[in-house]
Amino acid sequence: MPKEELRQTPRTKLVRNHRRAEYDREVVNDIIDATPMCYMSYIIDGRPYLTPTFQWRDGDTIYWHGSSASRFLRQIVGKEVCMVVTLFDGLVLARSAFHHSANYRSVMLFGEATQISDEDKDEHLKKFVDNLIPGRWETLRPMTDKEVKATTVFSMPIDEGSAKIRTGPPVDDDEDYELPIWAGVLPMKQVLEAPEPDPKNLAGLEVPEHVRNFELGKHD
Amino acid sequence: MPKEELRQTPRTKLVRNHRRAEYDREVVNDIIDATPMCYMSYIIDGRPYLTPTFQWRDGDTIYWHGSSASRFLRQIVGKEVCMVVTLFDGLVLARSAFHHSANYRSVMLFGEATQISDEDKDEHLKKFVDNLIPGRWETLRPMTDKEVKATTVFSMPIDEGSAKIRTGPPVDDDEDYELPIWAGVLPMKQVLEAPEPDPKNLAGLEVPEHVRNFELGKHD
Numbered sequence: 001m002p003k004e005e006l007r008q009t010p011r012t013k014l015v016r017n018h019r020r021a022e023y024d025r026e027v028v029n030d031i032i033d034a035t036p037m038c039y040m041s042y043i044i045d046g047r048p049y050l051t052p053t054f055q056w057r058d059g060d061t062i063y064w065h066g067s068s069a070s071r072f073l074r075q076i077v078g079k080e081v082c083m084v085v086t087l088f089d090g091l092v093l094a095r096s097a098f099h100h101s102a103n104y105r106s107v108m109l110f111g112e113a114t115q116i117s118d119e120d121k122d123e124h125l126k127k128f129v130d131n132l133i134p135g136r137w138e139t140l141r142p143m144t145d146k147e148v149k150a151t152t153v154f155s156m157p158i159d160e161g162s163a164k165i166r167t168g169p170p171v172d173d174d175e176d177y178e179l180p181i182w183a184g185v186l187p188m189k190q191v192l193e194a195p196e197p198d199p200k201n202l203a204g205l206e207v208p209e210h211v212r213n214f215e216l217g218k219h220d
Numbered sequence: 221m222p223k224e225e226l227r228q229t230p231r232t233k234l235v236r237n238h239r240r241a242e243y244d245r246e247v248v249n250d251i252i253d254a255t256p257m258c259y260m261s262y263i264i265d266g267r268p269y270l271t272p273t274f275q276w277r278d279g280d281t282i283y284w285h286g287s288s289a290s291r292f293l294r295q296i297v298g299k300e301v302c303m304v305v306t307l308f309d310g311l312v313l314a315r316s317a318f319h320h321s322a323n324y325r326s327v328m329l330f331g332e333a334t335q336i337s338d339e340d341k342d343e344h345l346k347k348f349v350d351n352l353i354p355g356r357w358e359t360l361r362p363m364t365d366k367e368v369k370a371t372t373v374f375s376m377p378i379d380e381g382s383a384k385i386r387t388g389p390p391v392d393d394d395e396d397y398e399l400p401i402w403a404g405v406l407p408m409k410q411v412l413e414a415p416e417p418d419p420k421n422l423a424g425l426e427v428p429e430h431v432r433n434f435e436l437g438k439h440d
Binding site for chain 1: 257259260261262263266267268269270271272274300301302303304306308310311313315316317318320322324326328330345346349352353356357359360361362363364367370371389390392396397398399400401402403404405406407408409410411412413414415416417418419420421422425426427428431434436
């Protein structure tokens with residue numbers, strides 16, 4: 001019988017220096033690797049901002065990128081940011097409104113945004129594409145210097161933050177289990193549909209294997 | 221033939237005082253109403269934070285809620301927050317790494333978090349449930365005063381922010397269209413799977429219509 005489980009790793013316990021932290025890091029990495037989508041919180045002129053973007057992990061470091069012209073990216077150089085990666089896994093329907101909940105896996109990371117130098121950007125952008133859509137990079141027209149310059153890549157170490165996971169059915173008040181109210185979980189997930197070819201593709205081009213077999217999440 | 225379209229409504233143009241703003245507000249409302257999931261950015265002690273939560277819209281006001289014990293909610297009373305609602309609609313695969321992109325619908329809102337009074341909370345929480353899962357509220361064990369007290373509800377007016385939408389195939393450099401590289405879109409969406417009944421449900425309880433027919437997004 002499934003049990004409700006709410007796990008939260010303690011903050012600032014992500015460095016690899018004792019057994020508990022090793023476990024936390026595995027939980028954190030699994031969530032980060034399950035989806036490329038993330039959200040970044042940062043401060044400009046004392047006001048909170050939020051930008052959805054894509055992240056990729058390489059060992060103990062997390063990366064994100066964007067246009068060098070972006071206000072978001074120009075403002076956060078060397079500044080503290082907060083990144084959240086969340087997968088909503090379901091709606092939890094309880095016998096009372098109060099105990100309704102959501103099943104999810106979520107990681108919150110804190111760190112300073114370090115800008116990657118021009119010389120190293122190429123390598124990281126290749127890793128981003130390889131991580132997101134393995135097999136695609138080598139099929140593409142190579143990046144130009146101008147394009148590399150127009151792209152900013154940031155990193156921060158995965159060493160401060162926490163993971164939070166909720167799974168399982170609702171947890172109701174004891175006496176409410178006797179009520180004839182349907183309770184349970186509505187599972188939710190992000191899925192991919194059939195690829196839509198660009199109408200401008202050259203005639204006869206088939207959907208390549210790396211697109212046909214594409215799955216969201218890290219591929220190692 | 222589908223065309224790439226990137227639309228961005230200008231910030232601080234969401235108040236209903238001229239024709240263009242009316243249009244912007246419709247775009248903004250459609251995105252907000254398409255999913256209950258949102259992300260909130262806020263500042264505690266000068267550091268940026270980020271919390272995923274659920275939102276619901278009632279006319280020109282957006283609401284969110286949480287445990288009265290939550291640090292997040294206690295810290296943001298009267299403070300400025302930034303809320304983002306985003307739907308990732310697909311990965312856009314171009315002929316060069318640089319022109320890879322994502323299709324999405326996203327709203328960013330700014331405002332001060334106003335705490336809803338104890339007397340008004342009931343009504344708003346009912347609207348939250350009615351909006352999320354129409355038909356469920358009246359089947360539930362009624363909320364107790366203690367539960368209402370343990371829940372904090374916030375609101376902010378939908379009057380400062382912007383919407384950004386990308387749709388359609390990749391937009392490549394002119395000369396790259398001659399390359400034999402497959403380009404297109406991998407459509408993505410959040411779907412619901414079959415309801416999982418709580419193993420503690422009373423015997424013989426059928427999945428109610430409001431669960432069987434459930435769809436993500438606002439139901440008017």
